[in-house]
Amino acid sequence: MNRLLAYTFLTILLLLCGSCQEDDYVYPDVLTELAEAQTNDKGTLTYLLTDKGDKYRVLEREGLEGLTPDSIYRALCVYQVTDTQGKTVQLYSAQKVLSMLPKPASAFTDGVRTDPLDIQSIWLSGRYLNMVLLPMAKDKSHIYHFVENGLTQRTEGGNQLELTLYHDQNGDYEAFTRKTYLSIPLWEYGDKLGTGDRIILHIRTYQEGETTREFMIP
Incomplete structure (x- = not known):
């Protein structure tokens, strides 16, 4: 009986010590945000430019090469600033984000598809209108684009850009929610757009049907 009590006490003590060690661990100050990832003339990712205008040099490591030379990718980046001057980062991951220039409806020869999905969030940041969408999917790639409906002058002054989200489920089954980032x-x-101008985004959702989101450029 005493041996059992001693063993139980020792086990609890070890668990508590392990818990203390985990609590004492200092996790790195990692940031996760959308940014522009820039490549050099060899196709290696070398710089990150955030929507706030901060530019960081990316520390070299495997897996950053093989991209299109001298290009800019929109990406969801997980990184850590590694120097006191805030000029260099360790990039842990960079997930490519679809970011296409809007086209007029006439460019879509088979028509504009607006299959429904749900919205997690949409926001203006830097040079982009970003969104996290929740389409229902299974195992097929969905097709996305942005349709430019027109740029007009508002009667009360300023310009207004109207856009529509193009979404083609591509015959996919609605099995589960797939989080999707677009910019x-x-x-x-x-x-053509400046402070005080507006952007109207038309989007079709499961809950609201055809709906809009309006944004004012700061």
Whole structure:
């Protein structure tokens, strides 16, 4: 009996010590955000440019090569700033985010598809209108794009850009929710949209049907 009590006490003590060690561990200050990932002339990812305008040099490691040279990718990045000057980062992962320039409806020869999905969040950041969408999917790749409906002047002043989300389920089954990140590049409209102008995004959801989201450029 005493041996059993002693063994039980020792086990509890070891568990408590292990718990203390885990509590004492200092996790790295890792950031997760959408950013522009820039490659050099050899196709290696070398810089990150955040939507706040911060530019970081990416520390070299395996897995950053094989990309298109001298290009910019929109990506969901997980990284850690590694120097006191805040100029260098260790990039742990970079997930490519679809970011296509909007096209007029006439460019879609088979028509504009607006299959439904759900919205987790949509927000303006830097040179992009970003969104986290929740389509129902199984095992097929869905097709996304952005449709430019028109750029007009508002009667109360300023310009208004109207866009529609193109979503083709591609015959996929609605089995589970698949989190999807998209970014609409707004730098294409740099000389047409300014502070106070508005962006109207048309999107079809399961809960609301055909709906819109409106954003004012700060």
